[in-house]
Amino acid sequence: MSVVKLDGLVALLEGFPALTGVDLTVNAGEIVFVKGPNGAGKTTLLHLCAGLIQPKDGTGSILGHDLSSERTEIRKRVGLLSHSSGLYRDLTVLENITFWTQIAGVEQSEIDSRIVWALERMELGSKLQNQKVRSLSVGQKRRTSLAVFIVRRPDLWLMDEPHAGLDQEGRQIVDDLIEESVGAGATVIVASHDFERVANLSTRIVTLSGGAVLDADREGNR
Amino acid sequence: MKRLFADIRLITSKDLKIELRSRVLINQVAPFALIILVLFGIALDADQKSLRNFASGLFWISVLLCALMAISRSMTIERDDEALVGLNLSGVDPLAIFLGKTCAIAIQLLILEIFLGVGIILLYRSEVEDFWLLVSTGLFACIAVSALGTIFGFLASGLGVRETLLPILLLPLLLPVLIGATRAFDDALGVAAINGWNWFAFVAGLTVILTTVGAGANYLLADN
Amino acid sequence: MTHLGYLLAGWGLSSFIVLLYAFRLIKRGAQLSKRVPSEHARWISSPKQNSG
Amino acid sequence: MTSSITTASKGSKILGLTSLVGFVVLVLLAFFVTDPDIRFHPETGEEFGQFDAVRLLYLHVPLIAVTYLAFVVCAIASAGYLVKRTFWWDSMAHAAGEVGTLTCALVLITGSIWGRPVWNTWWEWGDVRVMSTLILFLLFLGYLALRGAFVSPQRAARPAAIVALIAVLDIPLINRSVEWWENRTLHQKSTLSELKIEDLTLFTLMLGILVALLVMSWLILHRFRVAWLEHAEFEQGIKTAIEERRQIDNED
Numbered sequence: 001m002s003v004v005k006l007d008g009l010v011a012l013l014e015g016f017p018a019l020t021g022v023d024l025t026v027n028a029g030e031i032v033f034v035k036g037p038n039g040a041g042k043t044t045l046l047h048l049c050a051g052l053i054q055p056k057d058g059t060g061s062i063l064g065h066d067l068s069s070e071r072t073e074i075r076k077r078v079g080l081l082s083h084s085s086g087l088y089r090d091l092t093v094l095e096n097i098t099f100w101t102q103i104a105g106v107e108q109s110e111i112d113s114r115i116v117w118a119l120e121r122m123e124l125g126s127k128l129q130n131q132k133v134r135s136l137s138v139g140q141k142r143r144t145s146l147a148v149f150i151v152r153r154p155d156l157w158l159m160d161e162p163h164a165g166l167d168q169e170g171r172q173i174v175d176d177l178i179e180e181s182v183g184a185g186a187t188v189i190v191a192s193h194d195f196e197r198v199a200n201l202s203t204r205i206v207t208l209s210g211g212a213v214l215d216a217d218r219e220g221n222r
Numbered sequence: 223m224k225r226l227f228a229d230i231r232l233i234t235s236k237d238l239k240i241e242l243r244s245r246v247l248i249n250q251v252a253p254f255a256l257i258i259l260v261l262f263g264i265a266l267d268a269d270q271k272s273l274r275n276f277a278s279g280l281f282w283i284s285v286l287l288c289a290l291m292a293i294s295r296s297m298t299i300e301r302d303d304e305a306l307v308g309l310n311l312s313g314v315d316p317l318a319i320f321l322g323k324t325c326a327i328a329i330q331l332l333i334l335e336i337f338l339g340v341g342i343i344l345l346y347r348s349e350v351e352d353f354w355l356l357v358s359t360g361l362f363a364c365i366a367v368s369a370l371g372t373i374f375g376f377l378a379s380g381l382g383v384r385e386t387l388l389p390i391l392l393l394p395l396l397l398p399v400l401i402g403a404t405r406a407f408d409d410a411l412g413v414a415a416i417n418g419w420n421w422f423a424f425v426a427g428l429t430v431i432l433t434t435v436g437a438g439a440n441y442l443l444a445d446n
Numbered sequence: 447m448t449h450l451g452y453l454l455a456g457w458g459l460s461s462f463i464v465l466l467y468a469f470r471l472i473k474r475g476a477q478l479s480k481r482v483p484s485e486h487a488r489w490i491s492s493p494k495q496n497s498g
Numbered sequence: 499m500t501s502s503i504t505t506a507s508k509g510s511k512i513l514g515l516t517s518l519v520g521f522v523v524l525v526l527l528a529f530f531v532t533d534p535d536i537r538f539h540p541e542t543g544e545e546f547g548q549f550d551a552v553r554l555l556y557l558h559v560p561l562i563a564v565t566y567l568a569f570v571v572c573a574i575a576s577a578g579y580l581v582k583r584t585f586w587w588d589s590m591a592h593a594a595g596e597v598g599t600l601t602c603a604l605v606l607i608t609g610s611i612w613g614r615p616v617w618n619t620w621w622e623w624g625d626v627r628v629m630s631t632l633i634l635f636l637l638f639l640g641y642l643a644l645r646g647a648f649v650s651p652q653r654a655a656r657p658a659a660i661v662a663l664i665a666v667l668d669i670p671l672i673n674r675s676v677e678w679w680e681n682r683t684l685h686q687k688s689t690l691s692e693l694k695i696e697d698l699t700l701f702t703l704m705l706g707i708l709v710a711l712l713v714m715s716w717l718i719l720h721r722f723r724v725a726w727l728e729h730a731e732f733e734q735g736i737k738t739a740i741e742e743r744r745q746i747d748n749e750d
Contacts, residue, residue: 012736015650020740050311056736076313084304088236090243099236103229103312132243148308210743373664377657381647391640391661394633395668398675405679424678428671435667439660442580448534448549449615456554456611457525460561460604464713467600471720475505478727482734 001064003028003156003187004049008058009067011048018044020211021058026189029182033198033220034191036208042191043083045208046158049189050080063155079154081162085145087133093144094119094129100148118151122173138165150177157181157188163197175201229314233322238329240299247330251291252337258284259341273346278407281342282400285335286367290389292330293371296323297379306379316444317437320372324436328368335360351412359410359422363403366429367396369436376443399428505723513716520709527702528556554612556702560710561605562631568598568714569634573666576659585729588655591662592645593721597714599638605631629676630669637665651725651732 004026011019018041026032034042047053049062051074060067062074087096097118101111119129122143133141142165149159157178163171178188178201192198199205202220206213241247262280263273273280300306309319339356342348350356374392378384402425409418447453506514535552536545548555575591609628610620622628641661648654 010740012650012652014653015732015736017736017740017743020743052307052310072313075311078311080307080311082304082307084307086304086308088240088299088305089302090240091236095239099232100308100312102232103309103314105225105313152312210745211740212744373660377660378644378647383647387640387643387647390636390643394636394640395664397633398668398671401675401679421678424675431671435664439664442660443656447529449551452551452611452615453529453553456608457557459611460557460608461521463600463604464717468717468720471717471724472504472506475720475724475727478724478731479504482727482730 001028002026003030004060004062004189006048006058006060006067009048009055009060010057011044011053012056013044013053017056018211019048022048022208022211022213024206024213024216026187028187029185030204031178031182031188031190031202031220031222033202033205034189034208035193035195035198035205036214040208041211042208043160044211046080046082046160046189046191049156049158050078051075052080077154078156078158079149079152081145081149081157081159083160083164085133085141086148087141087144089134090132092130092132093124093136093140093147096133096144097147097151101151104152106152114151114153118147121150121177122147123169139167139170142166143170146174146177150181153186155186157186157190159188159190159192161192161194162190163192163194171197226315226318229318230322230325233319234325234329237296237299237323237326241295241326241330246295247292247333251288251295251330252334254291255284255288255334255338256341258287259338259345263345270347274348274411275413277342277346277348278404278411278413280346281335281338281407282363282404284338285331285364286393286396286400288334288338289327289331289364289367289371290392292327292334293368293375293388293392294385296327296372297375297384301379316440320376320437320440323375324365324368324372324433327372328365331364331368332361335364348411348413350410352410352418355406355410355418355422359403359406359418359425362422362426362429363399366399366425366432369429369433370395373436373439373443376440399425399432402428505720505727510716510719513712513719517709517712517716520705520712524556524702524705524709527698527705528553532556532698532702548616551612551615554608556706558605558608558612559703560706561601561608563707564710564714565598565601565605565631565634567711568594568601568718569638569666569669571718572598572662576662579655579659580663585652585655585726588651588659589722589725589729590718591659592725593718595638595641595645595658595662596721597717599635599642600717601710601714602631602635602638606635626673626677630673633672633676634665634669637668641665651729 002025004024006022006024009019009022010017020041022041022045024045034045036042044053048055048060048067051062051065051067051071054071055067063077065071065073065077067074088099091099094115097115098111101115101118106114124140124143124147128136128140133144136144146162149157159178162174162178166174175197178190182188190198190202200221203222204216204220205218207215207218259280262276266272266276268276300309339360343350371388371392374388375384378387378391381387402421405414405416406418406421406425408414409416409421532553534550535548537547538545572591572594575587575594579587579591609631613622613628614620641658644661645651645654645658648657
């Protein structure tokens with residue numbers, strides 16, 4: 001079953017055609033590496049797949065939901081790790097994760113265990129947990145965003161430069177997480193400039209250029 | 223329904239917690255309110271009697287100006303690191319976001335109103351004749367202001383000119399609230415021989431209407 | 447005629463403003479028409495059809 | 499005006515010409531044929547009334563009528579947009595909103611000019627209609643400002659429609675509140691009923707409303723077409739931009 005199915009998709013960003021006609025199919029369990037120069041439309045593609053943008057033209061479906069009319073459904077099931085942290089600066093790490101877990105509608109009985117799991121997984125120790133996000137380093141902030149990202153357990157992982165700002169150890173955690181998630185039935189799309197690293201991780205490499213797919217059939221090194 | 227209330231509480235308490243930490247209200251908006259009161263006093267070059275007569279109007283104008291700041295701040299919280307995107311992806315009912323943020327703004331405004339109320343009593347020597355009229359009008363009017371303010375905050379959010387656009391969109395629409403609340407206060411402070419409770423009823427009606435309109439507009443505004 | 451000044455001001459100003467606005471609309475329309483292919487101007491093919 | 503393309507069509511030209519002719523007839527009637535408003539006090543026999551200032555009402559009253567009509571059209575078109583989500587409704591709302599704001603400004607100007615000799619003031623606080631009209635004007639200034647703040651007209655459509663609807667819904671509330679605010683109004687129950695409404699006066703007034711309607715239709719029609727073209731130009735710009743981006747694509 002294809003998790004992502006895009007057909008001639010055009011998307012605008014403030015009147016600029018960021019995507020000029022994307023055809024792309026991603027099947028369940030794939031780890032797709034989206035590469036391309038700056039401004040190729042990688043970020044917009046991820047936002048589109050997350051159901052955040054109303055397509056201008058073309059058709060598409062994500063996780064079986066129509067991209068034009070059922071975007072609310074899509075949003076509930078995808079996770080988006082974007083450039084900005086998506087965190088509240090004046091709340092602590094723990095408060096942020098707790099808020100985002102609760103607001104995502106995770107079962108009450110499961111909330112605590114999930115939070116503990118996410119914090120452990122991202123190696124956010126108890127000292128860090130009580131620090132305000134404002135006072136964190138770039139890497140620590142990224143780890144917190146990742147913890148918020150995984151705690152929801154999305155079916156489709158959309159990750160924009162997941163390794164950016166992380167140290168060697170942090171990058172390894174991200175790689176492991178991606179591996180595990182696919183084992184657990186998720187599908188992953190990673191946009192990145194870190195060719196070596198992500199190519200080794202992915203099952204397929206998609207090259208984006210000028211807002212369209214240049215090549216979607218290259219195999220990854222996984 | 224239970225989920226809705228839980229989500230509203232979550233969002234409201236989150237906003238209030240952020241406010242407690244960042245202290246924008248206490249450190250910036252409250253002094254601003256105080257400055258307005260003082261400036262009015264100086265600019266009107268008024269004797270104590272006319273200040274007392276104008277007190278309710280000046281009070282509500284100050285509330286409206288502070289509300290603009292509170293609304294702006296409330297939107298900035300969600301915009302700074304794109305937390306709003308996360309809220310949209312969380313699958314939470316847009317109504318919960320709207321009501322949650324409205325509640326948070328309303329609570330902050332209420333605190334400001336208390337502060338300003340003490341201000342006009344001390345600075346303008348206003349005398350309270352009907353305490354409960356004062357309280358009920360203050361409560362309802364600030365809900366109306368917050369509800370409409372939240373909607374227009376969302377409407378204009380993401381626009382570079384939000385700070386300048388918000389006042390011209392919001393203030394004319396709030397004129398009925400301003401008039402109603404001012405007249406009710408006039409009676410409560412004993413500067414006009416009118417039936418303030420009638421004006422309170424008007425304000426309460428407006429609050430219901432405007433909050434409903436806001437909730438409706440919120441659904442239209444939420445992407446689908 | 448009493449109040450002639452007021453009368454002229456009221457009628458004159460109003461007509462002037464409307465004419466100015468109308469003139470600017472026509473100018474803007476002509477400018478845009480030059481840049482946009484005429485198939486978008488539905489009123490040309492079917493002039494009887496009002497408002498688009 | 500040979501083959502050059504404009505927003506004019508045969509229909510709009512006829513409409514425009516009719517408006518012009520109607521306006522000339524209206525001016526003749528308002529200024530030369532109708533009588534000034536002069537009345538005599540039943541006891542003292544003193545002259546009173548609006549005298550020739552009444553001739554401003556043949557302009558002021560029709561302007562009020564079309565202003566309210568334009569805002570109603572704007573609200574209906576906005577609702578239409580929210581239901582249908584098509585550009586036609588959005589353009590109509592935009593056109594009606596802009597023309598309505600223009601006529602609303604004229605209502606305020608002519609009202610003020612009329613008020614000076616008749617009420618002895620340019621501006622009357624506490625008069626319900628004066629205040630409500632001013633607030634209405636400010637509301638729609640905000641509406642137009644909101645539209646102008648968006649880069650892409652498509653993204654402006656929904657917020658603008660919501661603002662227009664809220665604004666129009668707010669009008670009765672504003673009206674109520676101002677009316678109760680100061681329980682007084684200079685406008686008598688109706689300014690007109692106070693006049694000797696003769697057949698000719700009434701006819702001139704009706705003609706005025708008709709002419710104003712024609713002018714308003716002409717303006718909205720052309721504003722709509724401009725909006726339509728702006729939209730087409732925007733779409734065309736996107737098309738070219740997409741093609742350009744694809745070109746770069748192929749060069750890679």
